[in-house]
Amino acid sequence: MISKQQIKTIHSLRLKKFRDESNLFLGEGPKVVKELLQSFSCTFLAATPSWIDANRHILPPGINCIAISADDLGRASLMDAPQQVLAIFNKKPSQLPSAHAMQSELCLALDTIQDPGNLGTIIRLARWFGIDHIVCSPETADIYSPKTVQATMGALGKVNVAYTPLPQWLCSLPGDIPIYGTFLNGSNIYEATLTPNGIIVMGNEGRGISPQVADCISHRLYIPPYPLGQPDIESLNVGIATAITCAEFRRRLSAAHQ
Amino acid sequence: MISKQQIKTIHSLRLKKFRDESNLFLGEGPKVVKELLQSFSCTFLAATPSWIDANRHILPPGINCIAISADDLGRASLMDAPQQVLAIFNKKPSQLPSAHAMQSELCLALDTIQDPGNLGTIIRLARWFGIDHIVCSPETADIYSPKTVQATMGALGKVNVAYTPLPQWLCSLPGDIPIYGTFLNGSNIYEATLTPNGIIVMGNEGRGISPQVADCISHRLYIPPYPLGQPDIESLNVGIATAITCAEFRRRLSAAHQ
Numbered sequence: 418m419i420s421k422q423q424i425k426t427i428h429s430l431r432l433k434k435f436r437d438e439s440n441l442f443l444g445e446g447p448k449v450v451k452e453l454l455q456s457f458s459c460t461f462l463a464a465t466p467s468w469i470d471a472n473r474h475i476l477p478p479g480i481n482c483i484a485i486s487a488d489d490l491g492r493a494s495l496m497d498a499p500q501q502v503l504a505i506f507n508k509k510p511s512q513l514p515s516a517h518a519m520q521s522e523l524c525l526a527l528d529t530i531q532d533p534g535n536l537g538t539i540i541r542l543a544r545w546f547g548i549d550h551i552v553c554s555p556e557t558a559d560i561y562s563p564k565t566v567q568a569t570m571g572a573l574g575k576v577n578v579a580y581t582p583l584p585q586w587l588c589s590l591p592g593d594i595p596i597y598g599t600f601l602n603g604s605n606i607y608e609a610t611l612t613p614n615g616i617i618v619m620g621n622e623g624r625g626i627s628p629q630v631a632d633c634i635s636h637r638l639y640i641p642p643y644p645l646g647q648p649d650i651e652s653l654n655v656g657i658a659t660a661i662t663c664a665e666f667r668r669r670l671s672a673a674h675q
Numbered sequence: 676m677i678s679k680q681q682i683k684t685i686h687s688l689r690l691k692k693f694r695d696e697s698n699l700f701l702g703e704g705p706k707v708v709k710e711l712l713q714s715f716s717c718t719f720l721a722a723t724p725s726w727i728d729a730n731r732h733i734l735p736p737g738i739n740c741i742a743i744s745a746d747d748l749g750r751a752s753l754m755d756a757p758q759q760v761l762a763i764f765n766k767k768p769s770q771l772p773s774a775h776a777m778q779s780e781l782c783l784a785l786d787t788i789q790d791p792g793n794l795g796t797i798i799r800l801a802r803w804f805g806i807d808h809i810v811c812s813p814e815t816a817d818i819y820s821p822k823t824v825q826a827t828m829g830a831l832g833k834v835n836v837a838y839t840p841l842p843q844w845l846c847s848l849p850g851d852i853p854i855y856g857t858f859l860n861g862s863n864i865y866e867a868t869l870t871p872n873g874i875i876v877m878g879n880e881g882r883g884i885s886p887q888v889a890d891c892i893s894h895r896l897y898i899p900p901y902p903l904g905q906p907d908i909e910s911l912n913v914g915i916a917t918a919i920t921c922a923e924f925r926r927r928l929s930a931a932h933q
Contacts, residue, residue, distance in 0.1 A: 481749055534792065538912050547901040570911070607926050643805040643925040652798050652828070653803055657918040660911075664919045667901040668865050 456574020537568020587633035603637035714832020722760035764933020839926035
């Protein structure tokens with residue numbers, strides 16, 4: 418049986434203020450909870466008896482775990498369609514990638530991605546493409562927002578996400594690290610030289626990359642529409658643009674290794 | 676001044692039942708409304724006085740247009756952050772693409788895409804990649820759901836979307852039309868032969884492509900993660916997978932034309 422106080426705590430995690438004060442966040446659903454249990458310490462877990470029976474082997478020893486009815490899960494959950502299990506986790510400290518990481522790997526920088534779902538989708542695809550570090554402007558959505566956590570599908574624990582003012586950070590990097598960004602007047606990504614390392618900057622949903630960040634970018638790229646030059650289309654969703662960009666960097670790198 | 680009855684009508688369009696009965700749907704925000712006005716007949720438009728002043732030239736003659744306060748817009752809107760304007764439009768009849776279209780063009784088929792945001796994102800990227808036809812299984816989300824309309828960013832009027840049972844439809848097509856689908860055991864898309872025409876089938880968010888539809892697929896593709904064969908990743912969001920697949924088809928076609 419879940420208490421009113423426990424439900425109140427869960428619902429408070431909808432708000433960044435309470436997540437920051439408590440250093441906690443919420444994950445829901447079998448896939449997300451299973452993934453998060455591998456990377457974060459869990460302070461509370463509530464699930465249907467059948468989920469608990471089937472998943473005892475993945476529960477850490479000493480976990481605060483309670484069985485609840487589907488009705489109670491519905492009352493506690495923040496989702497439209499609650500899914501068997503929800504759990505509260507401790508947030509983890511984050512840190513900026515080292516200059517060495519960026520000299521050898523590809524990293525993402527997000528310039529004020531405001532939609533929590535877009536942020537979660539980007540974290541999920543970063544994991545798919547083996548990108549270990551994402552650096553966000555302070556105005557980017559919170560990675561621990563429930564919508565972001567759900568959209569990552571559990572990839573949150575596998576990608577290191579840090580927040581810092583981007584112009585200052587980008588300007589402080591060694592000059593040999595390529596900094597890519599997508600712009601409407603950039604070079605066709607399929608014809609541009611792409612390196613196996615560096616930073617890919619993605620811009621805000623409505624305004625794109627801010628002028629201060631644009632000043633730091635060394636390589637301006639463009640994802641061509643089809644047919645090329647079609648005039649009545651303005652943009653792609655930022656998650657989609659990130660995916661196409663990362664896929665092309667990885668396709669080139671894989672082809673170079675063959 | 677907006678009436679209680681008008682607000683009630685707007686709010687009813689959240690539900691498919693009322694959209695179907697009235698043959699109407701809602702669009703919100705400057706970009707979406709501006710695009711929809713080009714493709715759909717508008718039965719009602721409410722906007723802030725400043726939006727109306729700046730956009731008189733795009734309003735069709737005789738349109739039922741009222742100026743409202745930001746407060747009233749907030750009461751009428753279905754969005755978390757209402758944006759200057761909302762409008763009600765007549766839905767349009769849809770039709771399946773002809774066999775001729777599929778013999779010369781690329782089309783998308785969606786096998787039960789349930790999330791309205793994913794559906795809208797796919798319609799938007801289809802437009803970017805010059806794909807004019809999308810065929811959806813009957814269980815796919817409704818293209819006129821408010822979340823879908825917003826996610827299309829107005830591309831709804833430029834892409835023809837029809838609903839039909841996919842196995843029967845795919846089986847009825849001439850045998851020379853290639854039918855592609857993405858599977859975990861498919862061929863690496865970057866090494867596969869891709870044609871400028873045919874159908875790309877995308878599957879459900881959780882279950883992928885259904886067995887009945889899979890039986891109709893002639894070319895099984897796979898988007899490789901990086902590094903290849905990384906074991907702890909399960910999948911990409913369906914909008915992301917659609918984007919990477921369409922981008923690769925279009926990249927090949929553009930390269931072939933050079």
